[in-house]
Amino acid sequence: MKKHELIKQMLEILPAEAVLFEQEDLKPFECDGLSAYRQVPMIVALPETEQQVREILLLCRRENVAVVARGAGTGLSGGALPLSDGVLLSLSKFKRILSLDPLARIARVQPGVRNLAISEAAAPHGLYYAPDPSSQIACSIGGNVAENAGGVHCLKYGLTVHNVLKLRACTMDGELLEIGSEALDSSGYDLLALFTGSEGMLGVITEVTVKLLPKPELAQVVMAAFATVADAGNAVGEIIADGIIPAGLEMMDKLSIKAAEDFVHAGYPLAAEAILLCESDGTPEEVAEEIAKMQTILSRCGATSLRTSANEADRLRLWAGRKAAFPAVGRLSPDYYCMDGTIPRRELSHVLSRIDELSKEYGLRVANVFHAGDGNLHPLILYDANRPGELHRAEELGGKVFELCVEVGGTITGEHGVGIEKINQMCAQFKSGELQIFREVKLAFDPSGLLNPGKVIPTVHRCAEFGRMHVHHGQVPFPDIPRL
Amino acid sequence: MQDSIEQLSNIVREAGRERRPLCIQGSGSKSFYGRVVQGATLDVTPYRGIVSYEPTELVLTARAGTPLAEIEAALASKRQMLPFEPPHFGAGATLGGCIAAGLSGPRRAYAGAVRDYVLGVRMIDGKGDDLRFGGQVMKNVAGYDVSRLMAGSLGTLGLLLEVSLKILPLPAEELTLRFEMAEREALETMNRWAAQPLSLSATCYHVGVLSVRLSGASAAIKSVRQKLGGEVLQDAERFWHSVREQQHEFFESAKNLWRLSLPSCAATINVPAIKVSSQQLIEWGGALRWLASDALPATIREAAAALGGHATLFRSTEPNDEPFHPLTPPLLVLHQRLKKTFDPHGIFNPGRMYKDL
Numbered sequence: 144m145k146k147h148e149l150i151k152q153m154l155e156i157l158p159a160e161a162v163l164f165e166q167e168d169l170k171p172f173e174c175d176g177l178s179a180y181r182q183v184p185m186i187v188a189l190p191e192t193e194q195q196v197r198e199i200l201l202l203c204r205r206e207n208v209a210v211v212a213r214g215a216g217t218g219l220s221g222g223a224l225p226l227s228d229g230v231l232l233s234l235s236k237f238k239r240i241l242s243l244d245p246l247a248r249i250a251r252v253q254p255g256v257r258n259l260a261i262s263e264a265a266a267p268h269g270l271y272y273a274p275d276p277s278s279q280i281a282c283s284i285g286g287n288v289a290e291n292a293g294g295v296h297c298l299k300y301g302l303t304v305h306n307v308l309k310l311r312a313c314t315m316d317g318e319l320l321e322i323g324s325e326a327l328d329s330s331g332y333d334l335l336a337l338f339t340g341s342e343g344m345l346g347v348i349t350e351v352t353v354k355l356l357p358k359p360e361l362a363q364v365v366m367a368a369f370a371t372v373a374d375a376g377n378a379v380g381e382i383i384a385d386g387i388i389p390a391g392l393e394m395m396d397k398l399s400i401k402a403a404e405d406f407v408h409a410g411y412p413l414a415a416e417a418i419l420l421c422e423s424d425g426t427p428e429e430v431a432e433e434i435a436k437m438q439t440i441l442s443r444c445g446a447t448s449l450r451t452s453a454n455e456a457d458r459l460r461l462w463a464g465r466k467a468a469f470p471a472v473g474r475l476s477p478d479y480y481c482m483d484g485t486i487p488r489r490e491l492s493h494v495l496s497r498i499d500e501l502s503k504e505y506g507l508r509v510a511n512v513f514h515a516g517d518g519n520l521h522p523l524i525l526y527d528a529n530r531p532g533e534l535h536r537a538e539e540l541g542g543k544v545f546e547l548c549v550e551v552g553g554t555i556t557g558e559h560g561v562g563i564e565k566i567n568q569m570c571a572q573f574k575s576g577e578l579q580i581f582r583e584v585k586l587a588f589d590p591s592g593l594l595n596p597g598k599v600i601p602t603v604h605r606c607a608e609f610g611r612m613h614v615h616h617g618q619v620p621f622p623d624i625p626r627l
Numbered sequence: 628m629q630d631s632i633e634q635l636s637n638i639v640r641e642a643g644r645e646r647r648p649l650c651i652q653g654s655g656s657k658s659f660y661g662r663v664v665q666g667a668t669l670d671v672t673p674y675r676g677i678v679s680y681e682p683t684e685l686v687l688t689a690r691a692g693t694p695l696a697e698i699e700a701a702l703a704s705k706r707q708m709l710p711f712e713p714p715h716f717g718a719g720a721t722l723g724g725c726i727a728a729g730l731s732g733p734r735r736a737y738a739g740a741v742r743d744y745v746l747g748v749r750m751i752d753g754k755g756d757d758l759r760f761g762g763q764v765m766k767n768v769a770g771y772d773v774s775r776l777m778a779g780s781l782g783t784l785g786l787l788l789e790v791s792l793k794i795l796p797l798p799a800e801e802l803t804l805r806f807e808m809a810e811r812e813a814l815e816t817m818n819r820w821a822a823q824p825l826s827l828s829a830t831c832y833h834v835g836v837l838s839v840r841l842s843g844a845s846a847a848i849k850s851v852r853q854k855l856g857g858e859v860l861q862d863a864e865r866f867w868h869s870v871r872e873q874q875h876e877f878f879e880s881a882k883n884l885w886r887l888s889l890p891s892c893a894a895t896i897n898v899p900a901i902k903v904s905s906q907q908l909i910e911w912g913g914a915l916r917w918l919a920s921d922a923l924p925a926t927i928r929e930a931a932a933a934l935g936g937h938a939t940l941f942r943s944t945e946p947n948d949e950p951f952h953p954l955t956p957p958l959l960v961l962h963q964r965l966k967k968t969f970d971p972h973g974i975f976n977p978g979r980m981y982k983d984l
Binding site: 244245246247248249268269270290291293297298301302304305314318319320321322324325326327328329330331332333334336337339340341345357358359360380381383384386387388425426428429431432433485486487488489514516517518519552553554555556557558559560561565569572573574576577578580581583584585586587588599600 | 681682683684685686706707729735736739740742743752754756757758759760762763764765766767768769770771772773775776778779780784795796797799815818819821822823824825826843844845846847849850851888889890891892911914915935936937939951952953954955957958961962964965967968969980981
């Protein structure tokens, strides 16, 4: 169908300012947080009601035009990468908190509401929304649901899937679905679990009901420095073996420590090979007891220094370095590539030393930031896109790291999603029967396959190609295969 | 003996070829739950055993036929637990049955449900293929979350082989307090307390008495106890066990047992036809209401729906064709398509959940 004709029909659904089609207006939508991949869409639609979303989807379905939904565009795997001949459906106008019930501890919000805005609205009632991805000041709840976003407090408080009660969503066929309920469960299959983390491929979320939790009275953090990464990893296991589930348990390696310290001056020890940030929250009595236990364990495990936050400002300063780790590392290098594998924690030393070897082999520095409590590793590969071949080398190194994670029993993505970025590695993680199930699940919700096509699930052909080249040349064929 | 994946897979393939339904069974402890299935019994109890358990990883993987009791004993020896306190409903209850039934116990409202702790599954689909979804790590967003979808699917989507679960440490201390109050006040109180950091881990209201369990560090329990007051229940473990396993006197009723899953703040059920013929036990901070009732199914379903929830005929005095709350038409279509995806020949527990599923 001609672009012109589609615009004309879309203008019957949306006001003129909500349909973008001029090159300069489309440009801001060309990528999400994974800026290495860019594609200007044919049209951007900015609906503000559920009915408009439905009509746009019906129109595109009828005209056989693909649709990619987008929240705040902070995703790190290219899940919201547009299609050149497709419509980008931005949910950015869905910004309202529809209701907040402090007694029932739930908030009903539109998908474009920012993650942090929910906690801010809940704060006067002593409540908050627990999942806190690092991008929480900007990322939207609809995107969080689509990606099953995590954060630094997941081990104790869960991921998005544990904190969402109900969704309203529209399928590509224009069917409005209510999934889940304000009760704790619903009849039938757990479609809420299936929908969470489905990366915008099953339906467009138009409303989200989240659980709110009582804000802990007190939080305190211990920072422990270690002379080796292995010691730090061991300390994590010992804390857990002692029956403690820390509110946060983060590790940073030497390069990340230095980057963060130069950036925010959190007071991190520059001589350390690794630091752990161990947070306890709860009643003052609980926190005192848990902090004392953690201090003992950390010392026993060879911590070279310990620092415990004296007050809230101090606690926030200690966290500031960790929360700013990505941009801090970004200052060390013109570009960086953020990975997202999860591994069984016992494999940490092995995986980090292997990453170190790969780093030397490829001649690229790697900084490691680690959600140590739940085994979610974020190696940041530093490169310079302006130097010929470096992006390619970075991606190749990244591919090796993904495969390393799978090899030790982990996964290629803990919280950032597959999107377009890790689609080849899906072939390494899943067998053909499993990928076939994914394809059919997609078709169960979206028989036309027009919703965010080309993401997450590799085609049979792609896997065959990936496997063949992988085996024959012993390397990941990133440069040669078209991305879409 | 079906104790190898190959054997199980062959049975499934053959059943698929002949379009012969299979009735997947563990110990049969939950055979009362759901519709009656016609089919050849496929006993999965021989496929058993803990595959891996590493306390410091907080992950346990076991075969579906493993008795829950064996798993809980292994966890307890390392001072850990299944946080969702699954009901067994029989001595031989298996892990597979626990996941397939998707039922959680008293801690559910405060710690999460079965599905919240499922990290991965290994299963045989309707084509006889041995498939794995999810994994053995805490965070995993590669592909759709098929493993959580298995929780509560009543064996209609596949034959579970292995399940990996997140586990948690046992609380350092637990204490149960009792308060006398009327139902409305109890509902309000449970919700108000849940909105505060009070270390709640279970609540139960029955005939004028609210029981509240606290779990956590001993210092915290002590301070919460001072804050809340109430009377300490001795032998609380036995009380919560009786609620979890439905051995509490409330469950001895000869009437139909209904499970109403409602928003926790939902008002007291105020339909005369229900009130006159029912007794009630409330759990999960108000979100789970058990009714022993003679009222008509339609009346109860309507009341549950009006309050924003759904009703399940959990234990029926006579076979019932529709134990589960009907699905809306668009959701029913999705269920049918998903069923076809996982079980194209319709051989896994057909009709256990809904008539044509």
